[in-house]
Amino acid sequence: MVVTTLMRWVRFGLLAFTLLCAPILAQAAPYAAIVMDARTGEILYSNNADTRLHPASLTKMMTLYLAFRAIERGEITLDTKITVSKNAAAQPPSRLGLKAGQKIALRYLIRAAAVKSANDAASAIGDGIAGSEEAWAERMTSMAKSLGMKNTTFKNANGLTRTGHLSTARDMTLLGRHLFYDFPQYYNIFSRRSADVGVGTVYSTNRKFLAAYEGADGIKTGYTSAAGFNLTASAKRGNKRIIATVFGGTSTAQRNAKMAELLDLGFGRAPGKVREQAPEAPQYLAEAPRDAPAPGHSAKTIRVTGAALVESPRPDSKPQMVDLPDTDTDAIMAAIALAQAPKPSDSAVVAAAVSDAQDAVASIADTPSDSGVLAPVAVAQAKGGLNVSPRPLKAPRRNDPVSEPEAPVAVAQAAAVPAPVIPAAKPTALQAAPTQTTAPQPETLALASAPAPAQTETAQEPLAAPAAGFVQSSKPQPETLLLASVGPTPAAPREDPVVIARASTSGGRHWGIKLGLHTSEYNAQRALVQTALMESNSLSEALRKVNRRPQGFEASFVGMTEDDAKLACRRIAARSNPCELIGP
Known part of the structure; x- marks a missing residue:
């Protein structure tokens, strides 16, 4: 009788101790809170928001963010089967009950991590994508810095207490905002009360708050003894959306009540109409390439039919430019006359003109420029017509005196195909020809620096200023020689230039x-x-x-x-x- 009574008092004492001391022990976790207008990122309230604390399962928001990003980049798909690692299978509760070596689709792991907050599912995601817990933690921390989470470092994928695994209420709120704006197609998963995870149905750890607070649609709960009861929540009422975070709650009920109080404060302080400003996309380089094969899959080659099979060798080094004196206009005009003058019937005159033009090119190749450097392309042409592929210069812009010089279209044509000159011939307007409307290339500038041939001094009137442009040509084609033999043709009516932005190999952009x-x-x-x-x-x-x-x-x-x-x-x-x- 005495023993029974004593046992009852012992039990009553233990129960009383638990009821009285449990809140005190739970309060050992520091408290922090913050409220943000999700539309603009404006902070409406904060308390201890930048203190580094244990985030607990709020960590899984980053694991899910990186999983969504890996899907977006083509690194993995929702249907990719992930092999559960030994590390993932060994995680303590909350668990999905995964076994080492088990294969499960990524979509089920995402649901389990987001809805049930399963530690083994979160670890399986990280290990499956990055290869190890350490590599995944590094990726998480790098992404945190890219998102502006200045006081966050991660050590695992699920948020179990680990030395150095710390974050802040402000950083977790930033992460919640990025989840909403960066991946709206996946955000609905955080509002689900239950989900099918392939091996059964799981229920949300946040379902009580989602059911109790009007407009709530996420995001994530968390609890460890070191962290207390944490929650990052989002709610929308009218055209307002508020995101808030609580660290260090003393119980689920107390945390939910505090979150409702914070969200009410946010809706009361947020303006009715604001210009929505989505957060900037992260500049993050520590991920696998966009076209990297998914884990367990070999790389695939996609063959695109209909593409033009044109060899595109790497261009040679850009030749040094030659500064031209202001007196080169005469030489340029002379080159135009050479290019456009009709071909006489006397073959001796033709041969003499060709010889004179070749001598002019040779003299350019042997003459140093003002800077003491030989024009490389002119030298190549003078010594045998070496094919040189200089890097193209910057494309011209309208009303830009630098990119629209007075160098004529036909200068290069004159260099490649020296044409004879008839003294009495009057040069006509430039004929329409395919042109590359860029600044003159180095070989053009080098040719223009040569003294004007004597034949061109017989021109009776100065040429009209031609349109800026440049024609790159090689040896004269048969149709070019034939055209030169019949003399100039009447100038065609001027038409607006047609600019081709990109060649199509499939018949048009329809x-x-x-x-x-x-x-x-x-x-x-x-x-x-x-x-x-x-x-x-x-x-x-x-x-x-x-x-x-x-x-x-x-x-x-x-x-x-x-x-x-x-x-x-x-x-x-x-x-x-x-x-x-x-x-x-």
Whole structure:
């Protein structure tokens, strides 16, 4: 009897100690909080927001952010099977119950990490993509710095307490904002109350707050004894969206109540109408290349048909430019006369003119420039017509005196094909010819620096200033020689120049792609911008277009070649995003 009574008092004492001391022990974790207007990034309230604390499972937000980014870059897909590592299988609860060597699709691991906060699932994501816990932690920390999380360092993928694994309320709020803006297509996962993870159904650790607070749609809970009860939450009411973070809550109920209080404060302080300013995309280089093969997959070669098979050798070193004196205009005009003068019937006169022009080129090759350096291309031409491929100069701009010099189009033609001159001939306007409208190349400048041949002094009137341009030519083609033998043709009516921005190898830019329907024009435009950033190569010259349909707003890229459209659609579909080809 006495023993039984004593045992009852012992049990009662232990229960009383637990009830009285548990809150005190939980309060040992420091408290921190911050409230942000998600639309602008403005801080509406903060308390201890920059103190480095244990983030607990809020860490998984970064693991998920990097997983989404790896999918976006083509490093992995949602359906890629990841082999569970021994490290992942050994993680303590909360767990999904994964076994070492087990294969599971990435989409299920993402759901388990986001909804159930499973530690083994988060570690499996990191180990599967980066190869090891250490490599993944380095990637996480590098991305944190790129996002502006100045006081965060990561040591693992799940947030279990580890020396040096620390963050702040401010940094976690920044991360939550980037999740919302950078990956809106995946953000809905944080509002799910349950999810299928392939091996069963799991339930959200945040379902009580999601059900209790109006407008709440995420994001992540966290708890360890060192961290206390943490939560980063987002909610939308009207046109306002607020993100807040709490560190060091004493219980789930106390933390949720505090978060509701902070969000109410945010909605009260946030202005009704503001200009939304999405956060800048991170400049992060410590990832695998965009086209790197997914883990466990070999690299694939995509063959694009219809492309022109043209060899494109690396250009030679850029030759040194030669400074020309102001008196070179006469030599330039003389070269024009050489290029355009009609061919006489007397073959002796032709031979003499050709000889004189070749002597002029040879004299240029043997004459140093004002800077004491021989013009390299002129030397090559004088000594046998060596094919030199200098690096092209900067393309000209309108009204730019540097990129639109008075050097004529036909100077290079005169150098390559010296034409005879008839003293009585009056030079005509330049005939239309395919031109490369860039600044004159070094060989042109070198040729222009030579003394004017004697024959050109018989020109009766100065030539009209030609349009800026330059024709690169090699040996005269048969049709060129034939044209020279029949004399000048009447000047064709002047037409507006046609600028070809890029050659098409598939018959025209009549193709495009559709990215599906969206609920608003803003969402459609956002989808186009995000896709253009992901596929900057194949979509670099496509036009973005939003059409209003009865079902919503249709986002499209138009003005593409068939090859670019098909390539872009394949890559977009590989990321599990909708894409439909638009034909002519």
